[in-house]
Amino acid sequence: MVGKVAAGFVIFRRFSTDIEYLLLQTSYGIHHWTPPKGHVDPGESEMETALRETVEESGLHKEDLKIFEDCKKVLTYQVKGKPKTVYYWLAELVNQNAQVKLSHEHQDFKWLGLEDACKLAEFKEMQETFHHCEQYINRVIKGNT
Numbered sequence: 001m002v003g004k005v006a007a008g009f010v011i012f013r014r015f016s017t018d019i020e021y022l023l024l025q026t027s028y029g030i031h032h033w034t035p036p037k038g039h040v041d042p043g044e045s046e047m048e049t050a051l052r053e054t055v056e057e058s059g060l061h062k063e064d065l066k067i068f069e070d071c072k073k074v075l076t077y078q079v080k081g082k083p084k085t086v087y088y089w090l091a092e093l094v095n096q097n098a099q100v101k102l103s104h105e106h107q108d109f110k111w112l113g114l115e116d117a118c119k120l121a122e123f124k125e126m127q128e129t130f131h132h133c134e135q136y137i138n139r140v141i142k143g144n145t
C-alpha cells in the first residue's frame with residue numbers, strides 16, 4: 001500500500017425508526033467532519049486501528065458496538081499531494097447508555113441523518129460511503145429485523 005493508511009468506523013444509532021451517523025469535527029486545520037478514524041500504527045491491522053482510534057476519539061468501545069465486517073468501504077484521496085487510503089467498516093451503537101467523549105483532536109460531534117451527514121462530510125467519497133452504509137442498513141439490517 002502506497003502512502004498513508006487510516007481506518008475507522010461509520011457508526012450509526014437507531015433513533016426511533018430513524019438512522020443517525022456519528023461525525024466528529026477536528027479541532028485543527030479546516031475543522032472538517034469525519035467518522036472516528038486514524039492512522040494505522042506499525043504492526044496493527046486496520047481493524048485494530050479502527051477500534052483503537054474509535055476509543056481514543058469518541059470514547060466508544062468495542063462492547064458498545066455491533067460491527068458489520070461485510071459492510072466495508074475503502075476511500076482513497078490526496079493529502080498534500082500524497083495518496084491516503086482510509087478503511088471504514090459499518091458499526092451500530094448498541095449500548096444506549098454509552099456517551100461520546102471527545103479527545104483534544106476534536107471540538108464537536110453530531111448524530112445526523114443521511115442528508116445532513118453528507119452535507120457536513122462534504123467530500124464526495126465520504127458521501128458515497130454514507131450512502132453505501134444506508135443501503136446496507138435498509139437492505140440487510142432492517143431487512144432482518
Ligand SMILES: Nc1ncnc2c1ncn2[C@@H]1O[C@H](COP(=O)(O)OP(=O)(O)OP(=O)(O)OP(=O)(O)OC[C@H]2O[C@@H](n3cnc4c(N)ncnc43)[C@H](O)[C@@H]2O)[C@@H](O)[C@H]1O
Nearest residue numbers: 006028029030032034037038039075077079105123125126
Ligand atoms: N492541519 C493540521 N494542523 C494541525 N494538526 C494536524 C493537521 N492535520 C493533522 N494534524 C494532526 O494529525 C493528527 C491526526 O492523526 P490521526 O487521528 O491518527 O489521523 P486522521 O484521522 O487520518 O487525521 P487527519 O485529520 O490528518 O486526516 P483526514 O484524512 O481526515 O484529513 C486530512 C486532509 O484531507 C482532507 N480530507 C478528509 N477527508 C477527505 C476525503 N474523503 N476526500 C478528500 N479529502 C479529504 C481534509 O480536509 C484534510 O485537509 C491529529 O492529532 C493532529 O494533531
